[in-house]
Every structure is written in C-alpha cells, then in structure tokens.
Amino acid sequence: MTTRRELANAIRALSMDAVQAAQSGHPGAPMGMADIAEVLWNDFLRHNPANPHWPNRDRFVMSNGHGSMLVYSLLHLTGYDVPMEALRQFRQLDSGTPGHPEVGDTPGVETTTGPLGQGLANAVGMALAEHILAGQFNRPGHPLVDHFTYCFLGDGCLMEGISHEACSLAGTLGLGKLVAVYDDNGISIDGKVRQWFTDDTPARFRAYGWHVVEAVDGHDAEAVRAAIETARTVTDRPSLICAKTTIGFGAPNVCGTHGVHGAPLGDDEIQASREFLGWDHPPFEIPDSIYDRWDARARGNAAEAQWRQTLAAYREAHPELAADFERRMAGELPSTFAAHAQAFIEKAQAEGGDDASRKHSQAVLNGFGPHLPELTGGSADLTGSNNTWWKDCSAVSAEDPGGNYLFYGVREFGMTAIMNGMALHGGLIPYAGTFLVFSDYARNAVRMAALMGVRSILVYTHDSIGLGEDGPTHQPIEQLPALRLIPNLDVWRPCDLTETAVAWQMALTRSDGPSAMALSRQKLPHQSRQNDEIEGIRRGGYILREPAVEPQGIIMASGSEVGMAMDAADALEARGHAIRVVSVPCLERFLAQSAAYRESVLPAAIQARAAVEAAQPDSWRALVRHDVGLVGLRQFGASAPGDRVYEHMGLTTDAVVSALEQQLEQ
Numbered sequence: 001m002t003t004r005r006e007l008a009n010a011i012r013a014l015s016m017d018a019v020q021a022a023q024s025g026h027p028g029a030p031m032g033m034a035d036i037a038e039v040l041w042n043d044f045l046r047h048n049p050a051n052p053h054w055p056n057r058d059r060f061v062m063s064n065g066h067g068s069m070l071v072y073s074l075l076h077l078t079g080y081d082v083p084m085e086a087l088r089q090f091r092q093l094d095s096g097t098p099g100h101p102e103v104g105d106t107p108g109v110e111t112t113t114g115p116l117g118q119g120l121a122n123a124v125g126m127a128l129a130e131h132i133l134a135g136q137f138n139r140p141g142h143p144l145v146d147h148f149t150y151c152f153l154g155d156g157c158l159m160e161g162i163s164h165e166a167c168s169l170a171g172t173l174g175l176g177k178l179v180a181v182y183d184d185n186g187i188s189i190d191g192k193v194r195q196w197f198t199d200d201t202p203a204r205f206r207a208y209g210w211h212v213v214e215a216v217d218g219h220d221a222e223a224v225r226a227a228i229e230t231a232r233t234v235t236d237r238p239s240l241i242c243a244k245t246t247i248g249f250g251a252p253n254v255c256g257t258h259g260v261h262g263a264p265l266g267d268d269e270i271q272a273s274r275e276f277l278g279w280d281h282p283p284f285e286i287p288d289s290i291y292d293r294w295d296a297r298a299r300g301n302a303a304e305a306q307w308r309q310t311l312a313a314y315r316e317a318h319p320e321l322a323a324d325f326e327r328r329m330a331g332e333l334p335s336t337f338a339a340h341a342q343a344f345i346e347k348a349q350a351e352g353g354d355d356a357s358r359k360h361s362q363a364v365l366n367g368f369g370p371h372l373p374e375l376t377g378g379s380a381d382l383t384g385s386n387n388t389w390w391k392d393c394s395a396v397s398a399e400d401p402g403g404n405y406l407f408y409g410v411r412e413f414g415m416t417a418i419m420n421g422m423a424l425h426g427g428l429i430p431y432a433g434t435f436l437v438f439s440d441y442a443r444n445a446v447r448m449a450a451l452m453g454v455r456s457i458l459v460y461t462h463d464s465i466g467l468g469e470d471g472p473t474h475q476p477i478e479q480l481p482a483l484r485l486i487p488n489l490d491v492w493r494p495c496d497l498t499e500t501a502v503a504w505q506m507a508l509t510r511s512d513g514p515s516a517m518a519l520s521r522q523k524l525p526h527q528s529r530q531n532d533e534i535e536g537i538r539r540g541g542y543i544l545r546e547p548a549v550e551p552q553g554i555i556m557a558s559g560s561e562v563g564m565a566m567d568a569a570d571a572l573e574a575r576g577h578a579i580r581v582v583s584v585p586c587l588e589r590f591l592a593q594s595a596a597y598r599e600s601v602l603p604a605a606i607q608a609r610a611a612v613e614a615a616q617p618d619s620w621r622a623l624v625r626h627d628v629g630l631v632g633l634r635q636f637g638a639s640a641p642g643d644r645v646y647e648h649m650g651l652t653t654d655a656v657v658s659a660l661e662q663q664l665e666q
Helices: 004-022 028-044 065-078 084-088 118-137 155-159 161-172 201-208 221-233 267-277 288-294 297-317 319-329 337-351 357-371 412-425 436-452 479-484 497-509 531-538 559-574 587-591 595-601 617-623 642-648 653-664
Strands: 059-062 149-154 178-184 211-217 239-244 375-379 405-407 429-435 457-461 490-492 515-518 542-545 553-557 579-583 608-612
Touching (some): 004 028, 028 065, 028 178, 118 436, 201 211, 211 221, 297 319, 375 412, 412 429, 429 436, 479 490, 542 559, 553 653
Parallel strands (some): 149 178, 375 405, 490 515
Antiparallel strands (some): 542 579
C-alpha cells in the first residue's frame, strides 16, 4: 500500500531532480511543503486536469512562487498536460515550466507569482471575486458559485507590506472561502529569519479578523488534514494555517538551512536524500502505483460534471441569470454594448461641455455602467476625488457581497494586485482609482497585470501640476513616461469627454491587457471634431486641427495640454504659420499603427514639430525631430493654484509657440 509520505516524496524527488538538471532553482520549499500539498490536492482541492478553466474549480495559488517545482510536480502527477519532458526542461526556453509560475504558460497555473506577496494578494482577489459573484448569482437551492481559494505562502510574503494591505481587507470583507497556508520554516535567503522577522504572525492575523489554526506540524498528514477541515468550516472569515516545516525536508545534510533554499542540492546530497527518503527510483521516474494514487482526472471529471448539473438546474430556474453568468465567465461583453457605447460617444461629441476629465470619466461610467453588470469599481480612499462611483453603485461588504463597488482604503499596491486576482478569476471587470502620483506605490502590480495580460482598468486622476495647491509631493512629473515604459499597458490621457468615452470603450473591449487612465483635476475645453474623426481617437493619435493650407509645423499634445496646443496653433497662425494639431490620447496605440497611418498624421516631410505635455517629456522623442520641440517638465512642481504652477514651471502657450518658431525659422 502506497503511503502518504511516498506520495509526497514523489514531489520531493521531482523537485530536486529538476533543479539539479537546470542547475538553478529552489528545492527547499517544494521539499518542505510536499506533505501539505499532498493532503490539500488529494483530499480537498476540487479541480479537473482535463479542463483547467471550468468556472467553479477551486483556485490554488503558490505565493512563494520560487518554489515552482512544487506546482509543476503537482500538475504533472495529477494529470494535467505537463509532461515529464517539461519537468526535465525546467527553467529552459519554451519548456512550459519557467522559473516562477506564469499564467498562460502552464495548464493549471492560476496566476503569475513572481514578486513575493503578490500571489497572496491575487488569492484575496480571487476569493473576493467568488464572494461577489456568489452574492450576485446564487439563489436558494442553486449554489452556482461555491468554491475555495487556497494559497501557500512563506516568510518573505509576510514581510512584504502588500501582505498587510491585502490580508487586512480580506478580514474586513469576511472572505470565508479563502484558506492560506503559511510555510513557517524560519529560513530565507540570508539565513534564519529570527534575525529580522520576529512578528507574532497568528496574533497579527487574528487582529485582521482571520481565523487562525496555529502550531500545525506540516509533516504530519493527519494534522494538516485536520487543520484544513477546520479552516473550511469557518465560513465567515478567511483562515490562516500556520504550518511548521523543515525547509528541504528529506535532504539530510542541508535541510533546515538557507543552503537548501535556492540552489541545486548536488549529486551527493540528492543520493543521500534518496536513501533518507527510501526513494530508490532513478531521476524523473515515478512508479505506476504512485501515479495511480495521484491521478485526479476521474474525480475531476466527476466534480465538474456534478457542477454542470447544478448549472443546468440553475439555467432552467433562472435562464437570464444563467446566460449572463456564462457570458461573463467567457469574458464576453454584452452584445448590445458596442451600440450603446457608440451612441454615447456621438452624443458626447455633439453636446460637448468643459469639465475635468475625471468628471468626464464618471459621466462615462454612468453611461456605460448600466449595460455592464460585470463592471466592478473601487478607489483607494479617494472615491469622491477619483469620481469612480456612479449612480448604480452599491458597496461590497461581508454582509452584502453582491455589490459592485469596493472601498479599498489607503492600499494602492494591494488594491491593484487584488484587482489582478479578480480579473484572473473571471466574471468581473475590475477598475479602481487613486492619484496618478500614487501609481508608484502600485507599480509592480501594474507591471504584473501587463505581464499576465489581464483586463483591469487603472483610473489615475490629478494627473499633472494642474492639481495645484497640494504641491510637488502630489504633482506627478515622471509617472506618465514611467507607465508608458511598461510593455502591454495602454496609457490613455484624454482631452475631453469624447476622448474619455473612447478611452473607456477601448479599455473595456480590450481582453489582452490592462489600461490606465490619466485624468485631470482641472476643467478642459471641449474640442470640435466630426463623428468620422472619432476612429482616430481609437488609433491613439489623430489630426484634431488642420490649417486651410499645407501645414508647415505640427504640435502634438495629450490631455490637458491639447487646449494649450490649439491656442498655440492659433497664435502661430496669426503670425503667418500654418500649423496642424495632433491629439495623442494613447501614445502606445498610436505607435502600434501602420507606418502608412502614422505618416498620414505625422508626415516625415514636416520637420518642425513640438510635443507638449505636463510631464517629463522623453516619451515623445521618437516623434519630435529636435530637443527644442520637447515642451514638458524636468523638475518637481510647487504649491500654488494650478494656473500659477503652469506659469511658474514655464509650461505655457508662449513656450509652445517659441519651441515651434525656433524650428520654423531655421
């Protein structure tokens, strides 16, 4: 009879063999957590290797993602399409088994867990999505949305500040379907963590409002099973299981030391480990008897089939809700949305109106929101300033999970990573706001959203020195170009209601990555354009003003400086110069257009060009021929009314006129 320890030892053997073959990696965590993983995956986790994406599966996240061979071993052993050759090629190009788990690269991996702590925040987001969707869809006798989110984490995850942000909110919201397992092995890269990490972790999580099961022997399968059983019965708050383990369990000479954390064991220690564990099989060889005990395909198919019956009964009882659920989980927008959006955009252009683009954004949410039940908003304690609340919003809480708005509190990093988890779960399109300058706090989660290609929408208001009196600490200078450096992130900076509506439409219809909105505090003038010119907004850049004769120069701008560009063009025209104005609400979109389109907007023959933006200007270097044409900010701002700060910083219509005249006179 194959024992539980032998099943766990299969993980240990595969992990140490793969790390040794790659000559890099982290064998310590997989070997230390193997017994816990064996119990969770064989006794509790509801999943289907034949269909890794069925909606009501349990989610499993390994936040300490450097221990990725634990995940790959589990996926291989339970029957996912992760063949032994993929394990042999661990950490090699196109192997499907990268150094850290990457969503989309490996079947069964739910999120990309690279930087420590973000996987935990993603798991909070997944559990939050389950909480919201259950509130919106479940009906008496029809538990359509009913699954757990399990998360493994280590000391490093808990040292990261994001763990506080995410876990504090999870406790407040009562996410009872979230079970986290803390691998308390006392070791990190630098050695024994007691030299720098002496937190009373159980007390910390109790203070958050979590249920805590402490002092669990992580190498005693029955103790682990009892702890998970207990955690699953507590449904009004999340649970933390504190499991004491030995890092590198099974490696007799290095277990319990930082030497086993992030380096191959070496041939001699691997042989010693095999002898210690009683594992007498060659590298990358698993006996059939162990495969048979691990194989989850039959029970996975049965679990999904049972849920499909639940869905069928739900569809019969609540056909409209069922259709909406299936559409949302497929990531599809309502069939009527495109027409509603286009009608709103054309009405916006016809009616116009000068206002701050943050308020335009709220107007768009009021127009689009009623047609998008999956839209789930929020703000990091700036709801009234970000204008992220719209007329049909209702707050999500522990008592009322069926809402569509989250008060995240002052947690920019946690908010963004939680949104990533919500988007990965499916069924919701999360958006949330803060000030643009605070995007720095959240930057790594923004990067992860772009890396994973999730549909989240980042609303960044107070996007320039125009916010005024709050001064240089709150006035973004380098944030716009910094965000533009992130691959696969669309950064929109609209100049009026029409551009704001198009930006939202593009962000909502985009399914392969996140979008950021940079929105003004100050009022912006409405711009005149024809309906057939709106397509240019979608392309990211277009001709907004064309002179009556062949243009001699071009002024480019985004957002609040488009009005300044128009004024500068008028001033230059009065001096006898024909000037084209190009609005560029999304530089990434514009640069991705065909060469022919870009040439039609910015002809190479027109050398006199200026780009004006209330930010560090280097984003525009590819489009401007001479440095004198870069009109922006290269120093921090000042505390004064917004118009006085613009003048003080030299960001004026006269500066734009001068920049172009210097080129025209050459």
